[in-house]
Amino acid sequence: MGSNTQPQVPPGFRFHPTDEELVDYYLRKKVASRRIDLNVIKDVDLYKIEPWDLQEKCRIGPEEEQSDWYFFSHKDKKYPTGTRTNRATAAGFWKATGRDKPIYAKHCLVGMRKTLVYYKGRAPNGQKSDWIMHEYRLETNENGPPQASYSYSIPLYIH
Numbered sequence: 001m002g003s004n005t006q007p008q009v010p011p012g013f014r015f016h017p018t019d020e021e022l023v024d025y026y027l028r029k030k031v032a033s034r035r036i037d038l039n040v041i042k043d044v045d046l047y048k049i050e051p052w053d054l055q056e057k058c059r060i061g062p063e064e065e066q067s068d069w070y071f072f073s074h075k076d077k078k079y080p081t082g083t084r085t086n087r088a089t090a091a092g093f094w095k096a097t098g099r100d101k102p103i104y105a106k107h108c109l110v111g112m113r114k115t116l117v118y119y120k121g122r123a124p125n126g127q128k129s130d131w132i133m134h135e136y137r138l139e140t141n142e143n144g145p146p147q148a149s150y151s152y153s154i155p156l157y158i159h
Helices: 019-031 051-057
Strands: 068-074 092-105 108-120 127-138 156-158
Touching (some): 019 108, 019 127, 051 068, 051 127, 092 127
Antiparallel strands (some): 068 156, 108 127
């Protein structure tokens, strides 16, 4: 399947995973390089694409049936030795808002969900938009074995 082709999904297919499923199934398998049964989540470089261009890249099935877009994206460090994440695109930037939400599976903390809002322009004078993204991370990333620290996020766009 080429990078521009849409995944082949059966008619009537709807992809609405829960937060728990996103983290404890999709993200955990992606980080471990294990096979995901239905490969519907694309790899996208979030920092080289604007939110309004994501719809075509991340579409699953017919356009009118999807309002959320899911993708894996590597985190881009602001500074090589730092922990801060660079979330700038050519036209604007993503800014975290509110507190991170814990995600539990069978009463165990498995991940966190961060909410980000897209601003056009450059900080601190950016113009807030209606684009919202949820960024998921495995909680085991911080304290797990070295291979687990290879961090993916699955931001989810809602417009």
